[in-house]
Amino acid sequence: xxxxxxxxxxxxxxxxxxxxxxxxxxxxxxxxxxxxxxxxxxxxxxxxxxxxxxxxxxxxxxxxxxxxxxxxxxxxxxxxxxxxxxxxxxxxxxxxxxxxxxxxxxxxxxxxxxxxxxxxxxxxxxxxxxxxxxxxxxxxxxxxxxxxxxxxxxxxxxxxxxxxxxxxxxxxxxxxxxxxxxxxxxxxxxxxxxxxxxxxxxxxxxxxxxxxxxxxxxxxxxxxxxxxxxxxxxxxxxxxxxxxxxxxxxxxxxxxxxxxxxxxxxxxxxxxxxxxxxxxxxxxxxxxxxxxxxxxxxxxxxxxxxxxxxxxxxxxxxxxxxxxxxxxxxxxxxxxxxxxxxxxxxxxxxxxxxxxxxxxxxx
Ligand SMILES: *Cc1c(COP(=O)(O)O)cnc(C)c1O
Numbered sequence: 001x002x003x004x005x006x007x008x009x010x011x012x013x014x015x016x017x018x019x020x021x022x023x024x025x026x027x028x029x030x031x032x033x034x035x036x037x038x039x040x041x042x043x044x045x046x047x048x049x050x051x052x053x054x055x056x057x058x059x060x061x062x063x064x065x066x067x068x069x070x071x072x073x074x075x076x077x078x079x080x081x082x083x084x085x086x087x088x089x090x091x092x093x094x095x096x097x098x099x100x101x102x103x104x105x106x107x108x109x110x111x112x113x114x115x116x117x118x119x120x121x122x123x124x125x126x127x128x129x130x131x132x133x134x135x136x137x138x139x140x141x142x143x144x145x146x147x148x149x150x151x152x153x154x155x156x157x158x159x160x161x162x163x164x165x166x167x168x169x170x171x172x173x174x175x176x177x178x179x180x181x182x183x184x185x186x187x188x189x190x191x192x193x194x195x196x197x198x199x200x201x202x203x204x205x206x207x208x209x210x211x212x213x214x215x216x217x218x219x220x221x222x223x224x225x226x227x228x229x230x231x232x233x234x235x236x237x238x239x240x241x242x243x244x245x246x247x248x249x250x251x252x253x254x255x256x257x258x259x260x261x262x263x264x265x266x267x268x269x270x271x272x273x274x275x276x277x278x279x280x281x282x283x284x285x286x287x288x289x290x291x292x293x294x295x296x297x298x299x300x301x302x303x304x305x306x307x308x309x310x311x312x313x314x315x316x317x318x319x320x321x322x323x324x325x326x327x328x329x330x331x332x333x334x335x336x337x338x339x340x341x342x343x344x345x346x347x348x349x350x351x352x353x354x355x356x357x358x359x360x361x362x363x
Pocket of ligand 1: 153
């Protein structure tokens, strides 16, 4: 293969080409320091500047004020499942979780090791093909927090907007849709995201926490590196953070900013969704959407074909035609098109042409 393919991988996933080119261009000599950012101390002024700029830009793009702090850690979003419960599920209290798929289920499992989380609503009965409505949520006003997964990477569903949690802070796993569309943020106490879907490479988790939440976090009762207080107080520099992934996240944020920020990116993502779901609706005898319409994800589009043989053929022929990563997760089957921010409208136009052509030839 001499050209880059169109990469629909679910994660790690496509990184915008201008970001890779920029990183390539300054790989050997970062900002005239005479060395790569990979070779730079996390205590050096070059990295200090980079960290501060990344934090400020993330808050700006998310539309959050300086009462929030951006933190960086290793361990993936999966470590956050445990840390959230360890730090924030207070004695005698509980936390509410909305179960909308594989990742929500894992978050609940980790919380069960620590305490007694309650499931405020679940769509498990229908194999997680929908997001529960606000009036289905059984919320406890004494809960420490409400946890949701904004986009269900595996099942292909996404919240239209965040639920109203009253006075209870909302914690959101935004691993697969952070900075892809605007949500109402006023209940948000914390969001977190593994970077490898929509923000850059694997190896770093971005955590954004409101200042009143850090006050509620446990201190000495936990090992040092499992305390949010440590990460917060040391500004993510208690130990060596994943410096190169943080640098790449900065380049991705610059790329989003350069396009006009979150609203501009959302507009493109909606156009991509209209195009691909439009085709699924138009050819619904052939391409069967795997989720309820109102819960459709703009990031991961899951659908089935008339037979599994045809699904296999579509994936194999697609690879020949330069489309990679179309295989659905083993728990759902079928096709999954992961179209994070790095996938352009033109990429989706090309895919839609391929899908039309495939259906015509294999009807
Ligand atoms: C991929 C994913 C995770 C797991 O992320 P890791 O960084 O591999 O731990 C968690 N939540 C969601 C929504 C995801 O898409």
